[in-house]
Amino acid sequence: MKMNKRQLLASGVGLLAMGAMGGRVMAQTKPLRIAAIVQSLNTEYNVLWADAAKAHPAFKAGQAELTILDGRQDMLTQSNLFDTVITEKYDAIIFIPVDIDAGNDPIERAKAAGIPVFGSNTVVSNTSLYDAYINSNDVEAGELLAKAIIARAGPEAKVVILEGMIGQSAQVQRLQGIQNVLAANPGVTVIGQNSANWSRAEAITLMENLLTSHGSDIQGVLAENDEMAVGAIEAIRSYGLDPQSLPVAGVDGIHDALQAVKNGDQAMSILQDAHGQAQGAVDLALRKLSGASYTPAAKVWDVNGGSLAWEDGTSQHYYVPWLPVTRENVDTVLAE
Incomplete structure (x- = not known):
């Protein structure tokens, strides 16, 4: 075989x-x-x-x-x-x-x-x-994610966080980095946060649920990896929003995320x-x-x-x- x-x-x-x-x-x-x-x-x-x-x-x-x-x-x-x-x-x-x-x-x-x-x-x-x-320093990756979204969505933005598998070091440390930046930017509000287990498919479902709950109130998406970032972009498009108007950032530098960055649909990918x-x-x-x-x-x-x-x-x-x-x-x- x-x-x-x-x-x-x-x-x-x-x-x-x-x-x-x-x-x-x-x-x-x-x-x-x-x-x-x-x-x-x-x-x-x-x-x-x-x-x-x-x-x-x-x-x-x-x-x-x-x-x-x-x-x-x-x-x-x-x-x-x-x-x-x-x-x-x-x-x-x-x-x-x-x-x-x-x-x-x-x-x-x-x-x-x-x-x-x-x-x-x-x-x-x-x-x-x-x-x-x-x-690589995953705390730093979380900080880069948060800073990128705040730079695009503004210091008073309402954002959502898509986390990796709970208990993995990348999930723990990237979240720590995100929280470091949020603490320095008290005007930013997290209106949704959950794990999609590093999965594109799970991120689509999670983002669909967040959009159903919060709709156009969401002004930025912090995805702890690119699989989830790409899934979030798919959900945003399916919801009828333009991904270029709702900044999404992720981590890893996978091919689909880099293409999304090139097309303008993903604000940033942090290459690992x-x-x-x-x-x-x-x-x-x-x-x-x-x-x-x-x-x-x-x-x-x-x-x-x-x-x-x-x-x-x-x-x-x-x-x-x-x-x-x-x-x-x-x-x-x-x-x-």
């Missing part, structure tokens, strides 16, 4: 490659095995992350193997996947947790078994458990660098396993022309910068 890309990813097929690395990798008779336990593979951003991870030169070089395991947006599933990876004695784990608190215990079990764990994208509350982690976070996490894992002779491959690092300091791969935490995307720079972003 022929399998499509998502089925291959979800099945945890090991992905291999070709190239030279130093230290421990060169001494291996078998490739190092890394498991990436991700939130899910049902949103564009998560698939972008998985595609970037499997494209890391270490896997193409055949010096290491990657298995991507789908957590299906369920913490129990992720916990069970940790047990499988521990039993099969993988060399390292990259973890994108579903829940900010429930993700701590599986990491502790892996560490007790001698398997280092590296964070990427979303994080757990006890970040000291990670050997290292790389993500899936490539930098995914391949950066792989580099951190391989640096731990291979030793000081390891040379990182991700373009995000300053040693490869990027903006993020590599620091010999020994820091515990790295922040990948955000890129706000508006009509002024969207063509450049789409062309990359």
Whole structure:
């Protein structure tokens, strides 16, 4: 049976490659095995992350193997996947947790078994458990969202907030950032707020309900990710309003959101660098396993022309910068 890309990813097929690395990798008779336990593979951003991870030169070089395991947006599933990876004695784990608190215990079990764990994208509350982690500052993303909408809707605007899955670090921290800006802008009123679970379909329904309740009183939409932003725009259009008259902002920089920005239907998308976070996490894992002779491959690092300091791969935490995307720079972003 022929399998499509998502089925291959979800099945945890090991992905291999070709190239030279130093230290421990060169001494291996078998490739190092890394498991990436991700939130899910049902949103564009998560698939972008998985595609970037499997494209890391270490896997193409055949010096290491990657298995991507789908957590299906369920913490129990992720916990069970940790047990499988521990039993099969993988060399390292990259973890994108579903829940900010429930993700701590599986990491502790892996560490007790001698398997280092590296964070990427979303994080757990006890970040000291990670050997290292790389993500973007989600509090800052929330602040950028709120400032963008207030700049367009005005300091007395009535707004609604579409939240991600409750309990995920991105939901918690982006909301914190939004609240930081709202506290400094007391004239702005939140007239509706609920979770659409990062889902475009759920955002359509939620936005339809908000429009039914509040109609044209809504003057701005803060969506904690782009899937929900695009869903909100669809609902606004179906309600008979012009999306260009009701500013919507989101996070991730997925293709449909960037097109909406280009068309003027979405006020802003805050690009989250899936490539930098995914391949950066792989580099951190391989640096731990291979030793000081390891040379990182991700373009995000300053040693490869990027903006993020590599620091010999020994820091515990790295922040990948955000890129706000508006009509002024969207063509450049789409062309990359």
